[in-house]
Amino acid sequence: MTRALKLAFILDPLAGLKPYKDSTIAMMRAAAARGHQVWTIQRAALTWRDGVVIARALPIRLTEDDAPWYEIDGDELALPLTSYDAVLMRQDPPFDFEYVTATWLLEAAKEAGARVFNDPAAIRDHSEKLAITEFPQFTATSLVARDAVDLQAFIDELGDVILKPLDGMGGSQIFRVRADDPNRNVIIETLTAEGARTIMAQRYLKEIAEGDKRVLLIGGEVVPFSLARIPAAGETRGNLAAGGRGVAMALSARERAIAEYLAPILWARGLLIVGLDLIGGHLTEINVTSPTCMVEIATQKGFDVAGLVIDKLEQACA
Incomplete structure (x- = not known):
């Protein structure tokens, strides 16, 4: 039997989490069900002094209900991060300073000996939008630029494109722009802040109607089901935050091939939990900050993604 672990989760304020769909809560419940200790840390509580990183942490006990979904299980303590068997960084973006x-x-x-997942350097080095540039063999035609001349030429060449900021999430500020769009100039001006900010342009993929597929990689293992975020009527964004509908489905051969290629590479970099976004078999993003969709896949297909995360943590801490 695996020994009981002491796990710390760095996450958003507890009161704002949605237990019916939150992947971090699912992981904490899976850990608690195996007898592991669960501690919660707010990012603002991280401090460094004289070579030691310490954070105030609150121990909690998970309930089976959604209201309340947790109970406080002791006093808040300021502890070095090395006192935990593993620390999971699950803070949602924005990825700001x-x-x-x-x-x-x-x-x-x-560096002082704490086990941190996802690896902090890997999180910092993997821009969720720009990370795909390392794997152009899997992407649709794309451009990263800030100059309006380059972006306008890309739109003219392809005729139908998606423009998006490099630091957005949940479908925020994503625009579909056609060559004959009368607003194309102002969209480019707005997204680039008059040429001061670099953005990404990608060929529009009509397969978005079938869903923006979230494929999860857990500790180098490919989850066999994706969550297809299907856009609402009249919408080009599949993001659930933008009104998309989530439907779990088995991976296609192309999706599995991409995922199987990337899984060992990203796990070797310390990325325990990765969310690939694919549209029509094309890689569009590599999410590493706080990938979600575990609950929907588990509910619809019975595959315990959160349990797989705890499996991998137990193996890493053995």
Whole structure:
């Protein structure tokens, strides 16, 4: 039997989490069900002094209900991150300077002996939009640029494209722009902040109607089901936050081939939990900050993704 682990989760404020769909809560429940201790940390509580990274942490007990979904299980304590068997960084974006600062602090904790997942340096080095540029063999025709001349030429060449910021999430500020769109100039001006900000342009993929597929990689293992985020009527974005509908389905041969190729590479970099986004068999994003969709896959297909995360943690901490 695996020994009981002491696990710390760095996450958003507990009161704002949605237990009926939150992947981090699913992981904490899976850990608690196996007898592991669960501690919660707010990112603002991370501190460094004299070579030691410490954070105030609150121990909790998970319930089977959604209201309340947890109970406080002891006093809040300020503990070094090395006192836990593993620390999981599950803070949602935006990936701003405070997020980057957290990765530096977590990297210092790792150098002192803490096990941190996802690896903080890997999180920092993997822009969720730009990471796909390492694997162009799997992507649709794409452009990263800030100059309006380059972006306008790309639109003219392809005729129908998607424009998006490099730091967005949940479908925020994603635009579909056709060559004859009368608003194309102002869209480019807005997204690039008059040429001061780099953005991404990608060929529009009509297969978005079949869903923006989230494929999860857990500790180098491919989850055999994706969650297809299917756009609402009249919408080009499949993101659940933008009104998309989530449907779990088996991976296609192309999706599995891409996932199987990337899984060992990303796991070797310390990325325990990765969410690939694919549309029509094309890789569009590699999500590493706080990938979700575990609950929907488990509910619809019975595959315990959160349990697989705990399996991998137990193996890493053995």
